[in-house]
Amino acid sequence: xxxxxxxxxxxxxxxxxxxxxxxxxxxxxxxxxxxxxxxxxxxxxxxxxxxxxxxxxxxxxxxxxxxxxxxxxxxxxxxxxxxxxxxxxxxxxxxxxxxxxxxxxxxxxxxxxxxxxxxxxxxxxxxxxxxxxxxxxxxxxxxxxxxxxxxxxxxxxxxxxxxxxxxxxxxxxxxxxxxxxxxxxxxxxxxxxxxxxxxxxxxxxxxxxxxxxxxxxxxxxxxxxxxxxxxxxxxxxxxxxxxxxxxxxxxxxxxxxxxxxxxxxxxxxxxxxxxxxxxxxxxxxxxxxxxxxxxxxxxxxxxxxxxxxxxxxxxxxxxxxxxxxxxxxxxxxxxxxxxxxxxxxxxxxxxxxxxxxxxxxxxx
Amino acid sequence: xxxxxxxxxxxxxxxxxxxxxxxxxxxxxxxxxxxxxxxxxxxxxxxxxxxxxxxxxxxxxxxxxxxxxxxxxxxxxxxxxxxxxxxxxxxxxxxxxxxxxxxxxxxxxxxxxxxxxxxxxxxxxxxxxxxxxxxxxxxxxxxxxxxxxxxxxxxxxxxxxxxxxxxxxxxx
Numbered sequence: 001x002x003x004x005x006x007x008x009x010x011x012x013x014x015x016x017x018x019x020x021x022x023x024x025x026x027x028x029x030x031x032x033x034x035x036x037x038x039x040x041x042x043x044x045x046x047x048x049x050x051x052x053x054x055x056x057x058x059x060x061x062x063x064x065x066x067x068x069x070x071x072x073x074x075x076x077x078x079x080x081x082x083x084x085x086x087x088x089x090x091x092x093x094x095x096x097x098x099x100x101x102x103x104x105x106x107x108x109x110x111x112x113x114x115x116x117x118x119x120x121x122x123x124x125x126x127x128x129x130x131x132x133x134x135x136x137x138x139x140x141x142x143x144x145x146x147x148x149x150x151x152x153x154x155x156x157x158x159x160x161x162x163x164x165x166x167x168x169x170x171x172x173x174x175x176x177x178x179x180x181x182x183x184x185x186x187x188x189x190x191x192x193x194x195x196x197x198x199x200x201x202x203x204x205x206x207x208x209x210x211x212x213x214x215x216x217x218x219x220x221x222x223x224x225x226x227x228x229x230x231x232x233x234x235x236x237x238x239x240x241x242x243x244x245x246x247x248x249x250x251x252x253x254x255x256x257x258x259x260x261x262x263x264x265x266x267x268x269x270x271x272x273x274x275x276x277x278x279x280x281x282x283x284x285x286x287x288x289x290x291x292x293x294x295x296x297x298x299x300x301x302x303x304x305x306x307x308x309x310x311x312x313x314x315x316x317x318x319x320x321x322x323x324x325x326x327x328x329x330x331x332x333x334x335x336x337x338x339x340x341x342x343x344x345x346x347x348x349x350x351x352x353x354x355x356x357x358x359x360x361x362x363x364x
Numbered sequence: 365x366x367x368x369x370x371x372x373x374x375x376x377x378x379x380x381x382x383x384x385x386x387x388x389x390x391x392x393x394x395x396x397x398x399x400x401x402x403x404x405x406x407x408x409x410x411x412x413x414x415x416x417x418x419x420x421x422x423x424x425x426x427x428x429x430x431x432x433x434x435x436x437x438x439x440x441x442x443x444x445x446x447x448x449x450x451x452x453x454x455x456x457x458x459x460x461x462x463x464x465x466x467x468x469x470x471x472x473x474x475x476x477x478x479x480x481x482x483x484x485x486x487x488x489x490x491x492x493x494x495x496x497x498x499x500x501x502x503x504x505x506x507x508x509x510x511x512x513x514x515x516x517x518x519x520x521x522x523x524x525x526x527x528x529x530x531x532x533x534x535x536x
Contacts, residue, residue: 075424082455086451086454086455102529102530103493103530104458104459105458106456106457106458106459106529107450107455107457108529108530108531109529109531109532110531113450113451113454113455115451115452115454169451171450171451173450173455175529175531175532176420176422176424177420177422178417178420178422220500220501221462221500221501221524221526222462222500222526223459223526223527223528223529227450
């Protein structure tokens with residue numbers, strides 16, 4: 001019986017504490033802790049915006065994945081990985097392989113190499129596939145600003161990332177079946193759920209094992225070696241910081257009012273028709289009249305050419321008002337008819353000028 | 365043990381006999397060993413003592429056991445190196461071509477050695493550079509006319525070897 005390699009000496013038996021803001025499950029309103037954590041990873045050590053994720057970043061992510069997650073040891077020695085995506089430049093190969101090359105400058109077996117297919121296709125990741133047209137910008141963050149005088153906010157927006165699929169051939173070249181077996185075991189364990197993840201600038205990017213092929217050279221009169229090709233598809237996305245937008249948000253609101261300064265025309269007719277122009281079109285049967293009392297004035301007289309009910313809306317420096325219609329003092333509701341003369345007498349609260357605003361609800 | 369039965373060779377005896385054969389062979393060996401003097405080192409794998417994997421019969425570089433190396437002479441022909449790559453144009457490998465060694469059978473008998481499939485042969489390319497090859501065809505079958513003198517009887521073996529990388533064999 002084999003001895004278990006992984007022995008846990010400390011088991012945490014306390015249950016995971018519930019997240020206080022949704023102890024009975026996610027409520028759809030607050031941000032889950034894990035999502036917040038992922039967001040912090042994306043913006044860590046940088047600005048409030050995510051960092052660009054471009055082709056080279058994903059290539060680096062794939063190399064890191066192969067080096068760390070598919071690390072293989074054979075006969076007590078680590079199988080070296082060529083730590084670059086090899087390109088057309090021939091000298092580049094040697095610059096990456098000199099540490100494990102022979103006297104003839106050939107790469108010493110066994111080794112693992114990552115070869116990228118040069119063509120990068122539009123992605124098949126369903127979460128990003130053709131969902132938002134026209135590079136629409138989306139809110140990413142609000143960032144407080146201070147210009148020395150005013151507090152404000154900047155709105156950071158980014159467009160939807162563009163999905164891309166990149167195909168990598170990870171090849172192991174070796175002399176012994178045992179080395180193949182070991183590498184195969186590691187790959188199969190890692191991809192037992194079809195996909196594994198690499199971590200690129202705070203983003204988890206899925207990698208799928210597409211296929212596995214054998215390209216071994218087993219000729220009778222040539223040097224023999226095993227070569228197997230594991231083809232992986234990295235379902236990445238492009239985030240380009242050149243597409244990000246930062247816009248200032250509203251830092252101060254100013255409310256403008258515009259008031260009609262024309263007085264109402266005398267005579268019968270619509271109260272809102274002044275010099276044949278339609279005024280106050282939203283409240284055609286209401287009219288507000290402002291009365292200014294000089295320091296010496298305490299009375300005003302108005303002759304009405306229409307029926308109306310009069311209400312005091314606002315006053316300044318007025319202690320009390322008495323309304324007299326055609327010489328009769330009126331208590332309570334003030335109603336005037338055509339031809340009535342309204343005398344308004346005020347008692348000022350203090351010396352000086354006074355103002356009143358009357359609202360007239362006009363009947364005809 | 366019964367003595368091996370021998371059959372007299374009487375082919376072309378009107379023109380060529382065993383004494384002629386011996387003379388030709390001795391002259392050839394004198395030229396090859398004395399004048400040409402291509403020296404090689406044979407590393408014979410000790411198949412009994414080598415520690416191999418139970419399933420695959422593989423052995424690591426340190427696990428193979430060898431008999432004592434033996435120097436021998438032969439006529440060496442190495443083909444041009446081929447420029448190849450491991451992965452469709454990437455990861456270049458430029459290695460020596462195959463080595464063909466023609467060796468007198470009498471010489472092997474005198475040294476009491478045999479060259480077998482899978483043995484390693486070292487060939488000193490320069491004073492400080494020994495290259496190693498693995499026997500891919502030990503030339504044991506010498507029935508063709510080319511390995512005989514006028515069809516009389518075979519007298520040399522043609523051994524074909526391919527280059528081995530240092531991680532497979534790098535001397536002992």
